Amino acid sequence: EIVLTQSPATLSLSPGERATLSCRASQSVSSYLAWYQQKPGQAPRLLIYDASNRATGIPARFSGSGSGTDFTLTISSLEPEDFAVYYCQQRSNWPPEITFGPGTKVDIK
Amino acid sequence: QVQLQESGPGLVKPSGTLSLTCAVSGGSISSSNWWSWVRQPPGKGLEWIGEIYHSGSTNYNPSLKSRVTISVDKSKNQFSLKLRSVTAADTAVYYCARDLLVGATTRDAFDIWGQGTMVTVSS
Numbered sequence: 480e481i482v483l484t485q486s487p488a489t490l491s492l493s494p495g496e497r498a499t500l501s502c503r504a505s506q507s508v509s510s511y512l513a514w515y516q517q518k519p520g521q522a523p524r525l526l527i528y529d530a531s532n533r534a535t536g537i538p539a540r541f542s543g544s545g546s547g548t549d550f551t552l553t554i555s556s557l558e559p560e561d562f563a564v565y566y567c568q569q570r571s572n573w574p575p576e577i578t579f580g581p582g583t584k585v586d587i588k
Numbered sequence: 589q590v591q592l593q594e595s596g597p598g599l600v601k602p603s604g605t606l607s608l609t610c611a612v613s614g615g616s617i618s619s620s621n622w623w624s625w626v627r628q629p630p631g632k633g634l635e636w637i638g639e640i641y642h643s644g645s646t647n648y649n650p651s652l653k654s655r656v657t658i659s660v661d662k663s664k665n666q667f668s669l670k671l672r673s674v675t676a677a678d679t680a681v682y683y684c685a686r687d688l689l690v691g692a693t694t695r696d697a698f699d700i701w702g703q704g705t706m707v708t709v710s711s
Binding site: 480511513515522523524525528529532534535566568569570574575576577578579580581582 | 624633634635636639647649650683688690695696697698699701702703704
């Protein structure tokens with residue numbers, strides 16, 4: 480099983496600041512990594528797939544990078560609606576399994 | 589615009605079977621997407637339960653495999669989850685989700701989610 484670790488657990492920032500979230504895999508996942516945003520009471524929303532591709536309708540302030548075992552989600556300038564929990568997710572092909580990281584909460588400082 | 593809607597009992601007794609259905613609207617379950625179930629215990633993170641293709645092929649989370657069955661009903665454009673021998677640890681919001689396709693290739697990411705349904709295991 481590939482384990483995803485996210486850091487930090489909580490990130491306290493102010494609107495307008497840059498957010499840098501990390502996701503580390505226990506073994507290489509190539510570029511097959513996705514990022515989601517989840518707000519209270521809502522389903523997760525896909526932000527990034529294949530490590531760096533923005534999903535449809537996602538603002539350009541969200542960007543993803545990395546490959547292998549180390550990945551980063553960057554929010555260039557936080558908007559009020561960006562305060563939420565962010566999860567990374569990968570799929571391994573054998574055995575076929577999908578795992579999520581434990582999440583990073585971005586809250587208002 | 590594809591939409592997903594979960595339905596099923598909100599309360600299940602311990603040792604019983606949790607049964608949920610995900611109705612697909614605005615598109616066909618026979619498209620080239622995989623369809624998954626994901627759950628989230630209160631205040632905790634996301635856990636993938638398993639997935640199904642319209643052909644009936646399935647993959648399951650190894651930690652749940654012995655208790656899970658996912659099936660598809662193409663005539664009703666829906667897929668279903670059964671989780672047997674439930675305990676309080678299975679209390680969660682259950683989501684159905686669609687795997688993203690870019691061109692004809694799955695991208696192993698979930699682009700469409702249902703709103704989720706809360707299931708509580710309690711006597």
